[in-house]
Amino acid sequence: MGFADDYLIPLVDEGLGNSAYLVDLGDGRALAVDASRDLRTLHASATRRGLRVAFAADTHLHADFLSGAVQLGHDHGAAVLASAAGRRAFEHRGLVDGDEVDLGGLTLRALATPGHTDEHLSFLLLDGDRPLGAFTGGSLIVNSAARTDLLGAERTEELARAQYRSLRRLTRLPDETAVWPTHGAGSFCSAPPGTERTTTIGAEKRANPLLAAPDEDAFVARLIASLGSYPAYFDRLAELNRRGPAVLTAVPLLPALEAEQVRALLADGGHVVDVRPAARYAAVHIPGSLSIPLRDQFATWLGWLLPGDARIAFVTDEDQDLPEVVWQAYKIGYERLAGRLSGGMAAWQEAGLPTSATAFVTPDQAPAAPYVDVRQAAEYAAGHVPGALHLELGALAAHAAEVPHGAVVACGHGERAMTAASVLERAGHSGLTVLNGGPGDYAAAQGRHLTEGDAR
The missing domain is CATH 3.40.250.10 (Rhodanese-like domain)
Structure with a gap:
């Protein structure tokens, strides 16, 4: 059993593809790293161990969730630790590169690792001089690095080059150093394949394709080529986190x-x-x-x-x-x-109010009609129905006029396709059919094979 097994509690949000961490400091206190505003799981874990969260550290101004650090300050009296460069508008301890925080037996050292965001910090957890692990946020992650385009296309390459330097800095840590990222599989900040959410410096040096790039230019090209679309709300949350989310004094309800x-x-x-x-x-x-x-x-x-x-x-x-x-x-x-x-x-x-219905059919029941694929670009490129019209769900409302009348709307299983149909119906479409299944099922029912490659 090692430190992580005994004292580190990962808290995974499968939907957003992120991990927060609760560290038992051994004296009834805890450190929380990159906790989201939904603190139900964290509070339950802390309660089970009899812990009070004394420190709440954020690696960066998150774009994909509201930080729970301010709430932890209210609920537990936690000291909020974050980058001084983030200019947060609430009480916190602003850290710069090399600053250390005494956790009572362990030490947390701030490492400037810009790239995902300008003010990004990684936090190295030390037992004396021995590194136990690094909370790398959106810097080094399992088999990848987080995206660098959240501050606009004009800064994407600049931040990718900063990300290159940050990852090289992290890989100078001892190979056995644990890597505890925030972003992981399923996150639109990174979305690498695979199920592993933690790693080590040595494992990443051996397996991370970005670290295998022969030079900075190749790294930048690979990272930028991996970037897909991301949810619209990402563009507003970083500023909300800089200001600080409102403290909740009661559990919100649905009347x-x-x-x-x-x-x-x-x-x-x-x-x-x-x-x-x-x-x-x-x-x-x-x-x-x-x-x-x-x-x-x-x-x-x-x-x-x-x-x-x-x-x-x-x-x-x-x-x-x-x-x-x-x-x-x-x-x-x-x-x-x-x-x-x-x-x-x-x-x-x-109440006698109007209702609507939408056809939801299995692949063998699907009509002969234009096929609209609303999956992400990478999913589409990996295998799609020949002749399909590809329009990502997130961009569909802006392209609703391009969808043919009476189309079959499909995704990987059916949930996103039903969402897409509801978007199209709000835009005035009727007569749509939603596929209860995926492209492979549909192609098999039609006696056809999927094709690979990007949309034309």
Whole structure:
């Protein structure tokens, strides 16, 4: 058993593809690193071990979730540790390269590692002079490095070159040093393949394809070539984190709304988000509502498809986890939650209000119609139906006019495709069919084979 087994508690957010860390300091106190605003799991872990969070460290101004550091300061009296260059507008200890924080037996050393963001710090955890591990945030991650285009296309190459230097600095640590990144598989800040979320310096030197680049120019070219699209809400969260998220003094709730209240909100420019499974939405839904099934990826698509100031009412099934809906929204800055439709769709129908339905079919039932693939570009390139029209879900609203009438809308399984159909229906499309399955299933039903390569 090593330090990580006994004292380090990874807290993985599968939906956003990120890891926070809780470090048991051995004296009833703990260090939290890159905690999100949804602190349910962290609080539960700390309570089980009888820990008070004494320190909350953030590696950078996160773009994909609201930081929980301010809340930990309120709830636990935690000292917030973060880069002085981030100019955070709330009480914190601003650190610069080489600064050290005495954790009581262990030491946390700040290492300037710009690239993912300008003010990015990694935190080296030391036992005396011996490095135990490095919290590398969005710098060195498993088999990759985090994206460098979040501050605009004009700075992408500059930050990629900074990322190169930061990774080279980290690889000078001893090979046995553990690497504890924040971003991992599933994160739009990095999205490397694989399931491993932690690594070591030695393992990355052997296996990370970016570190295998022969020189800086090759590194930059490889990193930039790996960049895909990212959710729209990323463009606003860094500034919200700089200002500091509002402290929550009570658990946010979803009030019950009558059908007429939901209708009025929609008519007044609000949004209705239906979180039921895709098949339930397909059978009957409120016209103009947006289908985002409640699952790990719910927050990503909420933040990609709705404006940050959206007033939202939810349609749920009675057995769905309402706190999960609320926390996924709150952790990315959506707080104008009007409530949920009391009684669900049955109440809406009993009120005599209009409804819609969307065809949801298996591959063998799909009509002969244009095939629209709404997956990410990398997924599409790895294998798609020949002749498919490729429009990523995140960009679909801006390209709705390009979708042929009566198209078959598809993704990898069906959830994103149902979301896409709801986006298209809001834009005036009708007669759409959503595929309950993926491109391989569809091609097999048609007696065809997938093709590879980027969209033309």
